[in-house]
């Protein structure tokens with residue numbers, strides 16, 4: 001390995017990828033690869049030769065894949081595209097990483113579960129995705145976990161932040177435009193700040209790259225979210241309170257907000273395995289939300 005580890009960050013323009021460019025900077029030399037190729041190599045996960053070329057030309061010591069097809073509803077009408085990006089490309093990455101003996105860190109989602117449970121999901125609970133997005137993300141997980149690559153797959157949930165397309169920014173825009181909103185109150189999960197996810201990712205990678213943990217021992221699947229749980233309605237209400245808007249919010253059932261993709265009614269993830277393996281805990285979702293709101297530009 002080089003003196004300063006070379007970190008190939010795929011998807012560096014996404015909401016998690018953008019935060020990773022910052023949090024990974026002290027851990028190694030970050031090579032930010034994105035579709036546009038603005039800050040580093042251009043990469044297109046739809047094109048296996050582009051993935052191979054970027055991997056071979058950048059000769060990474062570790063790969064972080066934060067790119068994905070994340071348009072949950074659109075995926076229902078574009079299943080081939082979602083499969084190609086979320087599963088087939090990850091399969092190519094797994095082969096490259098296994099061949100070069102390079103660890104890979106990848107993200108997955110709470111949407112691999114059906115939500116038919118009354119306790120937080122553990123890593124060994126059987127997945128049962130109900131949407132194209134969930135199915136293709138599960139296939140991506142398996143492409144890595146069933147390969148010979150030293151892979152860490154972090155399942156996370158309800159990601160928001162100061163950048164990108166996410167529930168926090170959508171709500172803040174709607175609060176300015178509307179006097180009343182109706183928000184689903186029968187889907188429960190854990191909002192997770194992209195910054196916190198990027199922070200713990202950096203700490204995990206640092207531990208792997210310095211040998212503080214042995215990747216051969218710790219590789220596998222982990223649940224990583226903030227602590228606590230709330231419905232979309234509760235999350236919206238907390239955003240309204242924290243951002244001092246006075247738009248009225250009414251709770252509604254999912255049946256009154258039909259969407260192309262089915263979503264789990266309850267997808268809280270049990271993060272015990274991550275906490276005990278790496279000694280890292282993300283704060284309660286309310287605490288993270290308050291910090292994220294403090295970070296927003298003033299006009300929000």
Ligand SMILES: NC(=O)c1ccc[n+]([C@@H]2O[C@H](COP(=O)([O-])OP(=O)(O)OC[C@H]3O[C@@H](n4cnc5c(N)ncnc54)[C@H](OP(=O)(O)O)[C@@H]3O)[C@@H](O)[C@H]2O)c1
Pocket residue numbers: 011012013014015016017034035036043044045046065066067068069070085106107108109110137155156157158159160164165
């Ligand atoms: N957002 C959530 O609520 C959530 C919840 C659970 C898990 N996750 C997982 O967390 C990870 C990060 O998600 P995120 O919220 O940061 O997603 P995001 O903001 O949508 O970013 C995804 C990135 O992937 C890039 N991408 C899409 N297609 C590509 C392709 N063909 N080739 C190269 N890059 C491509 C996108 O580029 P463009 O911007 O140019 O399209 C975008 O920069 C993903 O694995 C996601 O499945 C997210």
